[in-house]
Amino acid sequence: MTATTHDDVQAVGRLEKPVRWAILAGSAIAAIALLAALGALNPLSVVIVGSLIYCTVLYVAARAVEGARHATDRLVTGVVTTAFLLAMVPLISVIWTIVSKGLDRLDVEFFTFSMRGVGSGDIGGAYHAIIGTILTTGIATLISVPIGLFAAIYLVEYGNKGVLARGLTFFVDVMTGIPSIVAGLFAIGFFTMMLGDVAYQAGIVGAVALSVLMIPTVVRSSEEMLRLVPNELREASYALGVSKWLTIAKVVLPTAIAGLATGITLAIARVMGETAPLLITMGASRAVNFNPFEGSMSALPLFAYSSYANPGTNKEDSLAAAWTAALVLMALVMILNIVARLISKFFAPKTGR
Amino acid sequence: MSKRIDVKNLDIYYSDFLAVKDVSVTIEPRSVTALIGPSGCGKSTFLRSLNRMHEVIPGARVEGEVIIDGENLYGKGIDPVMVRRKVGMVFQKPNPFPTMSIKENVLAGVKLNNKRIGRTDADELVETSLRGANLWNEVKDRLDKPGSSLSGGQQQRLCIARTIAVKPEVVLMDEPCSALDPISTLAVEDLIAELKENYTIVIVTHNMQQAARCSDRTGFFNIEGTGKPGQLVEFNDTQTIFNTPSEKATEDYISGRFG
Ligand SMILES: Nc1ncnc2c1ncn2[C@@H]1O[C@H](COP(=O)(O)OP(=O)(O)OP(=O)(O)O)[C@@H](O)[C@H]1O
Ligand SMILES: [Mg+2]
Numbered sequence: 001m002t003a004t005t006h007d008d009v010q011a012v013g014r015l016e017k018p019v020r021w022a023i024l025a026g027s028a029i030a031a032i033a034l035l036a037a038l039g040a041l042n043p044l045s046v047v048i049v050g051s052l053i054y055c056t057v058l059y060v061a062a063r064a065v066e067g068a069r070h071a072t073d074r075l076v077t078g079v080v081t082t083a084f085l086l087a088m089v090p091l092i093s094v095i096w097t098i099v100s101k102g103l104d105r106l107d108v109e110f111f112t113f114s115m116r117g118v119g120s121g122d123i124g125g126a127y128h129a130i131i132g133t134i135l136t137t138g139i140a141t142l143i144s145v146p147i148g149l150f151a152a153i154y155l156v157e158y159g160n161k162g163v164l165a166r167g168l169t170f171f172v173d174v175m176t177g178i179p180s181i182v183a184g185l186f187a188i189g190f191f192t193m194m195l196g197d198v199a200y201q202a203g204i205v206g207a208v209a210l211s212v213l214m215i216p217t218v219v220r221s222s223e224e225m226l227r228l229v230p231n232e233l234r235e236a237s238y239a240l241g242v243s244k245w246l247t248i249a250k251v252v253l254p255t256a257i258a259g260l261a262t263g264i265t266l267a268i269a270r271v272m273g274e275t276a277p278l279l280i281t282m283g284a285s286r287a288v289n290f291n292p293f294e295g296s297m298s299a300l301p302l303f304a305y306s307s308y309a310n311p312g313t314n315k316e317d318s319l320a321a322a323w324t325a326a327l328v329l330m331a332l333v334m335i336l337n338i339v340a341r342l343i344s345k346f347f348a349p350k351t352g353r
Numbered sequence: 354m355s356k357r358i359d360v361k362n363l364d365i366y367y368s369d370f371l372a373v374k375d376v377s378v379t380i381e382p383r384s385v386t387a388l389i390g391p392s393g394c395g396k397s398t399f400l401r402s403l404n405r406m407h408e409v410i411p412g413a414r415v416e417g418e419v420i421i422d423g424e425n426l427y428g429k430g431i432d433p434v435m436v437r438r439k440v441g442m443v444f445q446k447p448n449p450f451p452t453m454s455i456k457e458n459v460l461a462g463v464k465l466n467n468k469r470i471g472r473t474d475a476d477e478l479v480e481t482s483l484r485g486a487n488l489w490n491e492v493k494d495r496l497d498k499p500g501s502s503l504s505g506g507q508q509q510r511l512c513i514a515r516t517i518a519v520k521p522e523v524v525l526m527d528e529p530c531s532a533l534d535p536i537s538t539l540a541v542e543d544l545i546a547e548l549k550e551n552y553t554i555v556i557v558t559h560n561m562q563q564a565a566r567c568s569d570r571t572g573f574f575n576i577e578g579t580g581k582p583g584q585l586v587e588f589n590d591t592q593t594i595f596n597t598p599s600e601k602a603t604e605d606y607i608s609g610r611f612g
Contacts, residue, residue: 232444236444236450236512237461238406239404239442239444240437240461241434241439242434255451
């Protein structure tokens with residue numbers, strides 16, 4: 001015991017920040033030089049080789065200057081940071097690819113024209129697809145949020161871990177894992193059964209398919225948020241002679257609202273990019289359709305798919321349009337994330353003096 | 354506004370576990386009754402059965418009678434929600450509603466029940482309740498600040514204000530000072546002495562001095578062993594309990610020669 005303390009006190013040497021930065025820069029340069037010589041220069045390999053060199057050099061240097069314990073500490077920090085960087089590489093490269101390729105067609109036409117009557121050599125736009133995405137995800141949200149939220153309320157406030165609650169949890173878990181194409185087939189089957197019309201293709205069918213995918217996520221995230229509300233608040237409310245339902249509506253939900261809103265927005269973002277279930281349920285129209293109950297409809301993922309799969313004669317433009325659709329989709333998801341953050345900031349329980 | 358409580362042969366269960374056995378006691382109006390006893394002997398359980406908070410826990414139930422004002426709380430057709438408006442409760446941990454301001458916290462009992470209240474009436478109720486809880490002077494300039502921005506002791510007094518704002522007849526307190534510093538504790542004790550003028554008060558405490566200082570009567574709960582039900586061993590004037598208890602267990606517990 002005393003020996004190690006003594007050791008620590010002795011190890012007065014320290015690798016200052018500038019030195020560490022210098023090691024980092026040196027490792028990066030060495031990695032680039034090495035890889036260039038080998039002809040394998042790309043961001044991923046630079047990150048991997050660079051951090052390998054950096055971790056080794058840093059460890060050796062720290063061991064010499066600061067002692068073994070600090071060296072291990074530095075090594076672990078380096079390894080963890082490398083893992084983080086590796087996780088970031090695909091993310092950033094996806095964003096970079098989409099933005100750089102999608103900017104070409106990010107023009108007024110893209111947002112104002114549909115593909116209606118666009119000949120094989122012409123350009124057209126994704127207006128119809130944007131409308132379709134907004135309508136279908138909007139309807140899916142309208143269906144899923146009440147069902148999902150009430151199911152979560154049941155699980156947390158009324159279920160008491162009974163048979164019904166456990167069954168519900170089980171099925172929600174199963175539903176979280178179903179492939180999205182199955183949701184699409186379910187929606188088709190559901191409408192065929194209800195209407196007796198096998199060929200019914202409309203936005204609503206796609207919306208139902210999306211809600212099948214959305215409900216479990218909403219239930220799960222809402223359930224977690226409701227469980228976070230301290231029981232003391234419920235008891236405080238009961239003790240004031242407030243009924244159970246009013247306690248839920250006016251104490252539990254407002255306390256959890258930030259988390260609920262975040263969970264719901266993320267659920268919307270998740271289904272927004274679904275392709276397969278929409279492809280088989282809505283029939284990918286090329287024209288604008290505001291009526292979700294009649295006629296086929298498009299959506300951004302469908303637009304990206306068809307622009308890529310059936311580019312017509314103007315291949316380049318069509319591909320560019322697919323990338324732009326991806327970019328717009330990503331932007332929508334990002335906006336939803338920001339909205340979720342704003343909502344949770346706005347509603348978060350007030351603290352501070 | 355204060356009522357006598359008659360408890361008759363009350364057995365309190367958590368599912369099949371008998372937590373408190375056969376309590377019979379009369380709690381006088383306009384008095385402070387302290388409940389003391391070792392941890393796990395069922396003081397909280399008993400207290401919560403006095404305003405039907407006990408049954409909020411899944412599987413929890415009671416057998417026997419609790420009669421307030423001639424009416425059995427556990428009788429047929431009695432709405433627990435109405436019982437809780439008559440018998441208020443202050444918890445061990447201060448629990449102001451985090452989404453509400455100080456003022457809204459005081460008005461919570463009114464607002465949460467969707468009752469309408471005029472502006473002037475509301476302001477008046479807020480002031481009298483906060484004055485009643487000895488908190489008015491400290492918060493009168495920041496009524497719109499969140500309730501969680503107060504110190505622990507202030508929060509606890511806010512919770513007391515919230516409880517008396519619904520004008521109950523009985524106020525139950527479960528270790529209301531256990532999270533508080535000595536100064537806040539004294540403030541709450543002073544408050545209890547004042548509240549006694551208008552309310553019937555039952556307080557659970559682990560602090561002997563506190564029981565001796567602020568209660569008129571004291572009940573000692575004990576438990577024979579783990580898994581056995583808790584029982585009310587002795588109930589008498591506080592003076593008697595602390596000076597000449599009739600049970601050996603009470604004397605041992607009070608003098609610290611316990612277990
Ligand atoms: N929610 C519950 N479910 C099951 N048993 C419980 C529950 N709450 C309390 N009990 C049991 O009931 C008995 C009495 O508990 P209670 O909380 O009333 O004790 P207490 O006297 O208030 O103790 P303390 O002084 O530590 O607060 C204990 O044996 C406890 O394990
Ligand atoms: Mg207790």
